[in-house]
Amino acid sequence: MAAAYELCCRECGKRYESAPLSICDECFSPLEVVVDLDQARRTLTRASIAAGPSSMWRYQALLPVPDDYVPTTPAGWTPLVRAPRLAERIGATNLWIKNDAVCMPTLSFKDRVVAVALANAKTFGFDTVGCSSTGNLANAVAAQAARLGLKTYILVPSDLEAAKILNTQVYGATLVRIDGNYDHVNRLCSQIADRYNWGFVNVNLRPYYAEGSKTVGFEIAEQLGWRLPDNVVVPMAGGSLITKIRKAFKELVALGLVEDKPVRFFGAQATGCSPISTAVKTGADHIEPQKPATIARSLAIGNPADGVYAARAIRDSGGWAEDVSDVEIVSAIQELAETEGIFTETAGGVTTAVTARLYAHGRIHPDELTVTCITGNGLKTTDVLDGAYEQHAAIRARLGDFENYVAERKEENELELGGAYVG
Amino acid sequence: MSVRVLLPGAFQKHTNGAREIQSSAGNLPALITEIETTFPALKTHLRDESGQVRKFINFYVNEEDIRFLGNEKYAFQDGDEVLVIPSIAGGSSADGDTAFGQRQQQDRGVCCCCSYCGREECCCGD
Numbered sequence: 243m244a245a246a247y248e249l250c251c252r253e254c255g256k257r258y259e260s261a262p263l264s265i266c267d268e269c270f271s272p273l274e275v276v277v278d279l280d281q282a283r284r285t286l287t288r289a290s291i292a293a294g295p296s297s298m299w300r301y302q303a304l305l306p307v308p309d310d311y312v313p314t315t316p317a318g319w320t321p322l323v324r325a326p327r328l329a330e331r332i333g334a335t336n337l338w339i340k341n342d343a344v345c346m347p348t349l350s351f352k353d354r355v356v357a358v359a360l361a362n363a364k365t366f367g368f369d370t371v372g373c374s375s376t377g378n379l380a381n382a383v384a385a386q387a388a389r390l391g392l393k394t395y396i397l398v399p400s401d402l403e404a405a406k407i408l409n410t411q412v413y414g415a416t417l418v419r420i421d422g423n424y425d426h427v428n429r430l431c432s433q434i435a436d437r438y439n440w441g442f443v444n445v446n447l448r449p450y451y452a453e454g455s456k457t458v459g460f461e462i463a464e465q466l467g468w469r470l471p472d473n474v475v476v477p478m479a480g481g482s483l484i485t486k487i488r489k490a491f492k493e494l495v496a497l498g499l500v501e502d503k504p505v506r507f508f509g510a511q512a513t514g515c516s517p518i519s520t521a522v523k524t525g526a527d528h529i530e531p532q533k534p535a536t537i538a539r540s541l542a543i544g545n546p547a548d549g550v551y552a553a554r555a556i557r558d559s560g561g562w563a564e565d566v567s568d569v570e571i572v573s574a575i576q577e578l579a580e581t582e583g584i585f586t587e588t589a590g591g592v593t594t595a596v597t598a599r600l601y602a603h604g605r606i607h608p609d610e611l612t613v614t615c616i617t618g619n620g621l622k623t624t625d626v627l628d629g630a631y632e633q634h635a636a637i638r639a640r641l642g643d644f645e646n647y648v649a650e651r652k653e654e655n656e657l658e659l660g661g662a663y664v665g
Numbered sequence: 666m667s668v669r670v671l672l673p674g675a676f677q678k679h680t681n682g683a684r685e686i687q688s689s690a691g692n693l694p695a696l697i698t699e700i701e702t703t704f705p706a707l708k709t710h711l712r713d714e715s716g717q718v719r720k721f722i723n724f725y726v727n728e729e730d731i732r733f734l735g736n737e738k739y740a741f742q743d744g745d746e747v748l749v750i751p752s753i754a755g756g757s758s759a760d761g762d763t764a765f766g767q768r769q770q771q772d773r774g775v776c777c778c779c780s781y782c783g784r785e786e787c788c789c790g791d
Contacts (some may be wrong), residue, residue: 267675422728429750547752
């Protein structure tokens with residue numbers, strides 16, 4: 243059974259019954275879902291969660307959906323894997339990866355937030371849903387709306403990666419390309435949501451949408467054997483995810499499902515769009531908007547809505563934020579793939595490169611249990627690897643040709659042939 | 666000199682449903698004053714306890730964030746279209762750095778739920 247929930251203004255505290263609202267009508271501040279943990283505590287145990295589905299819906303009691311909601315999309319419950327080879331490369335000894343590059347159904351963590359948002363879209367009776375997106379959200383909304391039979395309007399910056407556009411249109415979504423960056427798109431969506439009676443997942447459904455991110459934190463704790471890590475490294479676009487992972491840990495502590503302990507939160511951005519990491523580094527209590535200029539388009543939000551909250555969560559936890567160049571992002575994509583067999587998109591390159599830097603600068607101790615959050619799949623941003631790998635001429639299907647090929651490669655690249663295994 | 670000002674739906678409760686005004690204000694501070702004069706009921710909601718315009722209310726001029734145009738120094742041009750849009754998900758706390766917004770809520774006697782853990786009496790900020 244789902245717990246009771248309602249909306250609460252993050253600033254003035256005014257409460258609202260569950261409704262498609264994201265802004266307080268008294269102080270124009272953002273609204274947030276508050277789940278009744280006392281009610282959840284009565285039924286929720288480690289065992290009851292473990293007996294639930296192998297998806298994010300095992301935590302349904304902690305998500306804002308109606309009691310009788312029957313999930314249609316098994317998003318989440320992605321692997322948490324040790325990363326010993328990457329760890330060795332960057333000077334760590336206890337590094338883990340939360341791999342949402344394989345989150346279903348559209349290969350990014352956005353599947354989690356959309357699952358919760360669209361559950362509420364159905365509850366509120368919307369027949370049309372939409373979003374502003376840097377790509378991954380567009381994919382997730384398009385796929386899950388198709389499954390629920392909802393019409394979709396999805397607005398994206400016009401320079402979005404081709405794969406992310408295709409992976410939206412294939413589901414039959416109406417994709418509107420906007421001549422501008424994400425911040426322009428987002429502003430337009432705010433106006434549209436004011437005008438049309440549609441469910442915009444990251445506008446009027448945003449409080450519900452954002453709660454879906456908590457499941458990343460729930461899963462990390464459960465997969466670590468119901469304990470919290472020492473550090474979490476999280477990519478930041480709008481800044482919501484890092485605050486929601488923290489909220490998830492706090493809820494688990496409040497419910498007695500994990501022991502309380504200090505967890506430090508580290509934020510990762512691309513230097514070409516780093517308003518939150520800049521605020522953390524300078525100690526600013528506000529976010530200076532930036533004009534994004536980075537290949538990490540899924541993180542290219544120059545005016546992050548949750549930026550202040552993210553910066554505050556990082557500072558309060560004793561963590562830090564870093565940003566890395568586009569060159570470092572591409573190198574990190576390759577490094578993660580080569581060491582751990584995980585192919586991530588540019589945002590994951592940002593997170594991996596920042597993780598390496600945090601160890602290099604001594605901000606994370608090698609022995610501390612550290613989880614790096616990989617949030618999207620590399621197949622969506624293959625354009626950044628164009629030209630990265632030399633394509634040799636094809637050889638004839640003859641063993642002699644192959645042996646010549648290997649000898650040439652060995653000479654050129656010090657490639658070693660050992661029995662049947664090429665290592 | 667006249668600029669068209671589009672107000673967000675969230676303001677309507679305090680503007681008798683008005684969504685748009687024409688203004689002759691020369692810059693942002695003058696425009697805000699004019700909005701408050703036109704809609705007195707809006708004034709106490711538009712500003713925080715210290716009298717500052719709430720930081721999570723954004724102003725755009727012809728699709729551009731006014732902060733990229735010089736903010737308060739920007740001189741409106743005849744025919745400018747000004748959009749007023751609250752941040753959808755966040756923004757600065759009106760009262761500065763209260764770790765989770767909880768204590769200020771308790772002080773005001775409105776709501777004491779923690780905006781992060783949702784508990785009534787949490788210690789997230791400690």
